Amino acid sequence: EVAAAESERLLGSSASGVWELHANALEAVAERGWTERVAADWRIIHLDIPIMATDAVRHREPVWTGTREDWDRDYPQMRQVVASYGYASVGALPLLAGGRCLGVAVVVFAEEAEVDEAERAAAMALADQCAQAFQRAALLAAESAARQTAEEIGEVVAALSGATTPRDVIDVILQHAARLGAEAAAVLLREGEHFEVVAAWGAAGTERQL
Numbered sequence: 001e002v003a004a005a006e007s008e009r010l011l012g013s014s015a016s017g018v019w020e021l022h023a024n025a026l027e028a029v030a031e032r033g034w035t036e037r038v039a040a041d042w043r044i045i046h047l048d049i050p051i052m053a054t055d056a057v058r059h060r061e062p063v064w065t066g067t068r069e070d071w072d073r074d075y076p077q078m079r080q081v082v083a084s085y086g087y088a089s090v091g092a093l094p095l096l097a098g099g100r101c102l103g104v105a106v107v108v109f110a111e112e113a114e115v116d117e118a119e120r121a122a123a124m125a126l127a128d129q130c131a132q133a134f135q136r137a138a139l140l141a142a143e144s145a146a147r148q149t150a151e152e153i154g155e156v157v158a159a160l161s162g163a164t165t166p167r168d169v170i171d172v173i174l175q176h177a178a179r180l181g182a183e184a185a186a187v188l189l190r191e192g193e194h195f196e197v198v199a200a201w202g203a204a205g206t207e208r209q210l
Contacts, residue, residue, distance in 0.1 A: 011119055013107035014087065018095070018130060019045060020103040021057060029103075038085050051078055053104045056092035060101050062124055063092045066114050082108070089113040093124055095131035102134045152180070170199045 015033030019026035026045040047054050052063040052075065065071055066089045071079035082090060089109040095102045105127045115123070159172040170187050177185035184202030188195040 093127040097131035
């Protein structure tokens, strides 16, 4: 949200937004000034669509379409689409950090806009700051997830260390499966070349005991 607002201040754009890259699609994470129609139509952008935002991600280079000549040369199929939303110019800036493209920032203008080199450099510097914030957030999320996983494993180990019977072990396994969000769980014991279900809950069936 901060990046979107700052891009409008720097460039005088009519609207702006930030999309985060997830697998083969871009997902909107911040927007400012978009109509409900635009926000709904472009909430998810698949990378196989040849438009400014996806080209910026694929080529890791900013894309600017400021005039009708730009549209006719580079994106003739998109000029009318963009015009139907009330915009005449678009800029798409890749969010690059740590050798990866994390997403794209997009700015749009109601009138034809010739963004000069100084403005483009300032916009790209802002995009770089946005990318670094994305990277920090991802690292924090990964650290938090790793810490939670370690805590859960520690709880399982502690519970198993206190188990004194096979039934106690089964209870620990099933209880922690539920805490992890499993919809069903089962414990199987090997009998020769076969496995026998000795306890289960949820979709796995009714519980059976040793």
